Amino acid sequence: MLIRRLLPSDAAAYQAMRLAALRDSPSAFASSYEEECDTPQATIEARLATDSGRCQFGAFDGTELAGIVGVGRDQARKGRHKAYIRAMYVAPALRAKGTGRQLCAAALAFAAAMEGVRQVTLSVTAGNNAAVDLYLSMGFKICGQEPDSLLVDGVFYDDIQMVRIL
Numbered sequence: 001m002l003i004r005r006l007l008p009s010d011a012a013a014y015q016a017m018r019l020a021a022l023r024d025s026p027s028a029f030a031s032s033y034e035e036e037c038d039t040p041q042a043t044i045e046a047r048l049a050t051d052s053g054r055c056q057f058g059a060f061d062g063t064e065l066a067g068i069v070g071v072g073r074d075q076a077r078k079g080r081h082k083a084y085i086r087a088m089y090v091a092p093a094l095r096a097k098g099t100g101r102q103l104c105a106a107a108l109a110f111a112a113a114m115e116g117v118r119q120v121t122l123s124v125t126a127g128n129n130a131a132v133d134l135y136l137s138m139g140f141k142i143c144g145q146e147p148d149s150l151l152v153d154g155v156f157y158d159d160i161q162m163v164r165i166l
Helices: 008-024 041-048 099-112 129-137
Strands: 002-005 054-061 064-073 082-090 119-125 141-152 155-165
Touching (some): 002 099, 008 041, 008 054, 008 082, 054 099, 064 099, 099 119, 099 129, 119 129, 119 141, 129 141, 129 155
Parallel strands (some): 082 119
Antiparallel strands (some): 002 054, 054 064, 064 082, 141 155
16 A cells, blocks of 8 residues: 555545545545535646645555545644644545544644644544544544534534644
């Protein structure tokens, strides 16, 4: 498994994976397939640019993109000591095989290299026990829970807030 930063040239593969994630696990993401399906490739390429202020990592099984994770930092002056991990997704065929752990490790290493970053935050849908267990095993601690954080097809989902001090 190769884990590397995604580049603008990966935009088509990234968008296909992102849309698959939104369809496969709609309660795991704040965004929806309908909101993102018509995003122009140029917009995706700009998001993947190295100067975009955030980073997307991809897990490659051979030449196929099999997982993604985003990492960035709070841009507000009072919050620049915080990085965040967002939108992690691993294709169903590669779950429980260490891909998520490798993606999370790459995101944490990237966050730790950001000047002044002291902690990394994330949120995960309550009930996604595999993801919660992964994050706990990577040193994250549960620091809160937001009730009814997402409404998907008439069903409310809570979000668990997690933090890891670097």
